[in-house]
Amino acid sequence: MAVPDSTRRDLEAGIETDFRRQMSYGDYLCLDQLLSAQRPQSDPPQHDELLFIVQHQTSELWLKLMVHELRSARALLAADDLAPALKRLARVKHIQHTLTDQWSVLATMTPSEYAEIRPFLATSSGFQSAQYREVEFLLGNKDADMVPVHAHDPAARDVLARLLGEPSLYDEFLRHLARTGYAVPADLVERDWSVKHRAHDGLVDLFATVYAAPEEHWGVYETCEELVDLEDNFQEWRFRHLQVVQRTIGHKSGTGGSSGVAFLRRALDLTFFPELYEVRTRIGG
Template sequence: MATDDRPTRRELEEGIERDFSRRMSYGDYLKLDVLLSAQQPLSDPPLHDELLFIIQHQTSELWLKLLVHELRSARRLLRSDDLAPALKRLARVKHVQHTLTDQWSVLATLTPSEYAEIRPYLATSSGFQSAQYREVEFLLGNKDADMVAVFEHDPAVQVELRRLLHEPSLYDEFIAFLHRRGYPVPEELLERDWSQPHRVNEGLVDVLAHVYEKPAEHWGVYETCEELVDVEDNFQQWRFRHLQVVTRTIGHKPGTGGSSGVDFLRRALDLTFFPELYAVRTRIGR
């Protein structure tokens, strides 16, 4: 009979740091004492599944923070005509989106009975109140002034959301980029009330149809269009997965924050960030 003679332990190499009394450790750099002390269940005694609920949403907020960081950078790079690094930012955004969507499968392990036990401790708190989620939506162009009122309890957050509300979105900056590159972008899209959501513009559809007719001649713009479609597609997948998990967990109960719950989430699936990038598909191959 063969025996397994593989080692059962790994010796520490001589050069590995052991003394962190005066040097920075992994935990020091990541502030793990702060991060890992932020999970504080309100149930007493703590319910087993409340930790899952807290960690799910805290990690989502961390990823949202990175999304805001990357989208702001991509917007700034487009404004300065640095297309290649802007596309690199969008590539990272897409990977973060996949991670956020995949996370719903962890929360989906929470059964209706288990969630019912922890729901009273949420009180009126709701993911709808995520300021960073609103920042992402505003950066992508889903502007809604009514959403800003939800954050009256946090003046600093409200100021930032108002600023984003009145600034051009990522898509607005892409449209301005097209104009600077000589594409005949309709003038009304270049100077408008940025606090209003972008509405489909047939003149811009015409511009994009020209790009899609000869992609090799407009490759940078064509690639950016498809990257933006990927971002919106990923966002819709996130929304749909959220809807599915909520449906299997609470059915058609109202949301903790006062919304109608599933019906409210379903209406979000009709929202679009980049309408012309979808409208142009009807033109292709006519």
């Protein structure tokens, strides 16, 4: 009697194997285009350049999904549909964790290895990522000076120009609160959306009321904590980026002309939702 081969898995009878007239996995995902988009520039070729390209291309894919989810969450808040908006934000948090974890892969590139490919990056820099800027604008870090950076790409420039003039995710949350009976200061409900949100004492007062009795304001309370999670995750991503840059190039200037580590360190002082941190000083005080 033959002994079954436990190392073999035969194809089941119903599994599709002929894709001459049917859609395959590769067709659906356009893998011929996706996997041919890694085009190293180094001459002679450097082994680690593929890592650098894949790291940043996959980051851009995750940023694309993050923009998709944040836009949807913003639209749901504008429609006063809080529950699915929170579901979108939960997904964004997982995307953020993935983006932060990716830095550990890039950190395997030593300073010597990066020095071999850096000349071929020319003036390209992650600072020029239009999708990263979309995320910042959606979260509320508006800066009109960032729009002309993308003048070479009219489509990206126009997207950012529109986002600059629209309410951010936080703005729509505040407008949702105002429509549902919370005492949001009037100058936060209608204002010049192209200007970055500034901390407002009246809003701290509102959130202090929410945090004093969370069971009475559970949806708002939960949303506040979700937003704090988003900001914490964003800061963790920024800090991990700074660390990887510092261990790779020290205090050299960046390829795009920035001061490098010093420039990245200043970003750690930026905040999207200042009142949600300030209210913590009030709690129990």
